[in-house]
Amino acid sequence: MIVLKGAEVSARLKEDVQELLGRFPVGSRVPVAAIVRVGERPDDVSYERNVIKRIAAFGMEARVYVFPADIPAAEFVREFQTINEDKEIDGILLFRPLPAHMDGRLFERLIRPEKDLDGISPVNAAKVFAGEADGFAPCTAEAVIEVLKAYELPIEGKRAVIVGRSMVVGRPLAMLLLRENATVTVCHTKTRDLGKICREAEILVAAAGRAGMLTKDETAEGAVVIDVGINVDQNGKLCGDMVWDGLETAAAAATPVPGGVGAVTTAVLAKHLAQAAWRSRQTMDASEQEA
Amino acid sequence: MIVLKGAEVSARLKEDVQELLGRFPVGSRVPVAAIVRVGERPDDVSYERNVIKRIAAFGMEARVYVFPADIPAAEFVREFQTINEDKEIDGILLFRPLPAHMDGRLFERLIRPEKDLDGISPVNAAKVFAGEADGFAPCTAEAVIEVLKAYELPIEGKRAVIVGRSMVVGRPLAMLLLRENATVTVCHTKTRDLGKICREAEILVAAAGRAGMLTKDETAEGAVVIDVGINVDQNGKLCGDMVWDGLETAAAAATPVPGGVGAVTTAVLAKHLAQAAWRSRQTMDASEQEA
Numbered sequence: 144m145i146v147l148k149g150a151e152v153s154a155r156l157k158e159d160v161q162e163l164l165g166r167f168p169v170g171s172r173v174p175v176a177a178i179v180r181v182g183e184r185p186d187d188v189s190y191e192r193n194v195i196k197r198i199a200a201f202g203m204e205a206r207v208y209v210f211p212a213d214i215p216a217a218e219f220v221r222e223f224q225t226i227n228e229d230k231e232i233d234g235i236l237l238f239r240p241l242p243a244h245m246d247g248r249l250f251e252r253l254i255r256p257e258k259d260l261d262g263i264s265p266v267n268a269a270k271v272f273a274g275e276a277d278g279f280a281p282c283t284a285e286a287v288i289e290v291l292k293a294y295e296l297p298i299e300g301k302r303a304v305i306v307g308r309s310m311v312v313g314r315p316l317a318m319l320l321l322r323e324n325a326t327v328t329v330c331h332t333k334t335r336d337l338g339k340i341c342r343e344a345e346i347l348v349a350a351a352g353r354a355g356m357l358t359k360d361e362t363a364e365g366a367v368v369i370d371v372g373i374n375v376d377q378n379g380k381l382c383g384d385m386v387w388d389g390l391e392t393a394a395a396a397a398t399p400v401p402g403g404v405g406a407v408t409t410a411v412l413a414k415h416l417a418q419a420a421w422r423s424r425q426t427m428d429a430s431e432q433e434a
Numbered sequence: 435m436i437v438l439k440g441a442e443v444s445a446r447l448k449e450d451v452q453e454l455l456g457r458f459p460v461g462s463r464v465p466v467a468a469i470v471r472v473g474e475r476p477d478d479v480s481y482e483r484n485v486i487k488r489i490a491a492f493g494m495e496a497r498v499y500v501f502p503a504d505i506p507a508a509e510f511v512r513e514f515q516t517i518n519e520d521k522e523i524d525g526i527l528l529f530r531p532l533p534a535h536m537d538g539r540l541f542e543r544l545i546r547p548e549k550d551l552d553g554i555s556p557v558n559a560a561k562v563f564a565g566e567a568d569g570f571a572p573c574t575a576e577a578v579i580e581v582l583k584a585y586e587l588p589i590e591g592k593r594a595v596i597v598g599r600s601m602v603v604g605r606p607l608a609m610l611l612l613r614e615n616a617t618v619t620v621c622h623t624k625t626r627d628l629g630k631i632c633r634e635a636e637i638l639v640a641a642a643g644r645a646g647m648l649t650k651d652e653t654a655e656g657a658v659v660i661d662v663g664i665n666v667d668q669n670g671k672l673c674g675d676m677v678w679d680g681l682e683t684a685a686a687a688a689t690p691v692p693g694g695v696g697a698v699t700t701a702v703l704a705k706h707l708a709q710a711a712w713r714s715r716q717t718m719d720a721s722e723q724e725a
Contacts, residue, residue, distance in 0.1 A: 266556055
């Protein structure tokens with residue numbers, strides 16, 4: 144069984160990003176991401192650290208905007224809009240969920256779609272839904288595609304089964320796989336005979352967020368297994384949705400947890416930042432030429 | 435085999451709409467739809483006639499706005515915006531594709547989402563994608579759900595296979611079926627072994643737009659078959675994507691063409707009009723109470 148390593152996928156994405164940055168005119172401003180966090184949730188702080196490191200490693204800049212968890216909603220809207228309209232900010236990552244006194248959905252509509260690095264805007268959701276390439280998909284969903292592509296695992300014509308239907312992974316990933324011409328099935332908690340359906344998969348994606356919910360017994364001989372789950376087991380250790388033990392008797396390839404898809408997500412975010420900066424420069428050039 | 439008749443589904447939708455209209459305050463203005471057509475394409479003119487008849491039969495009003503096929507693009511934008519902003523217009527149906535000298539995508543963004551009877555706005559697409567109930571789905575996709583519900587055919591936990599991935603039927607229908615807790619597979623031209631996958635379906639939806647592409651041989655014993663195709667055969671007669679002959683040896687129920695899903699689409703459009711009018715009155719009441 145090939146172990147699909149996130150680090151190798153990220154290395155490939157780094158090359159793509161640096162190739163893109165190399166096409167920026169000499170003397171261009173380095174792309175800048177705004178990381179917007181309200182409160183001090185440990186998961187957010189830890190992911191933020193990884194994002195900053197990744198963006199720096201890819202040759203770009205991240206600025207962190209932290210607000211107290213009890214900031215009045217109206218004040219945070221004003222602060223967010225200042226960042227959103229700041230011409231020096233190319234992309235934005237907003238940590239969610241926001242505190243309960245705020246309307247989280249409001250920021251999906253407020254965020255400028257062209258700066259929306261994690262694909263939360265309805266404009267980007269509609270583009271992903273329609274199979275259009277010029278929007279931003281949620282980073283975790285796109286990370287799955289990047290793993291398959293980096294390892295040159297064919298997608299077209301394959302039967303892909305996704306377990307999970309969230310707006311962060313399952314639904315957008317279904318659309319991304321469809322765009323790559325896979326035949327896509329989406330399973331969820333109401334699916335009957337889940338094992339049988341999973342065993343039909345040539346590409347099996349576990350994205351239910353439940354530790355150990357799938358095993359080698361639900362895996363077809365020769366399948367590619369992508370584990371999007373990030374859970375904590377009873378010993379406090381990180382684990383995925385798949386039981387790793389014995390998986391090699393069925394799967395041809397699989398992503399480990401940690402070190403698989405999770406290690407690619409921040410690299411996709413950094414790629415989105417470079418793309419956002421590139422596109423905004425194209426737009427500016429076009430409007431200058433018109434002017 | 436039960437023949438699933440569009441007329442019966444529409445009759446049920448008429449009751450729903452009249453129940454909703456009955457809840458409008460006494461003396462309320464009748465909901466008004468604007469049908470916006472550029473040019474004289476015979477298919478559009480014929481569908482328009484059906485829409486007007488249906489809206490009238492449901493107790494509402496349709497106004498037709500026709501523009502010459504060679505209207506300058508900028509002029510049509512102005513005309514469309516006047517209709518879009520008209521407070522007496524509750525819903526809009528815009529015939530597409532528009533003539534080649536116009537940017538059809540522009541109108542998807544311009545149309546007010548709350549008047550968007552056929553779900554072309556990205557805002558409504560994003561809502562359908564996310565499984566939210568307060569947007570408008572494309573009428574044909576929703577008509578499939580209405581057929582299943584009117585005949586009390588269970589959806590939850592069923593394996594649904596959709597052949598076709600357009601933004602008018604396949605993709606939105608996948609999301610609507612997912613919302614009803616079906617396990618959903620989307621097939622298309624790149625799908626391998628289509629027959630095998632179709633034979634796994636408890637609900638089989640043919641939405642590829644190709645006459646006779648599926649037969650009883652691709653239909654599981656006891657399946658519910660929904661035929662969304664509207665094609666013209668070599669004798670000039672309307673036919674669906676399914677070959678009807680012999681289907682009764684496999685399917686438990688099926689929609690005919692004509693007289694199946696196609697006969698429900700305008701009823702869904704009329705339902706959307708009543709809903710649009712209802713929601714705009716709710717919003718107005720709320721803002722009056724605030725004022």
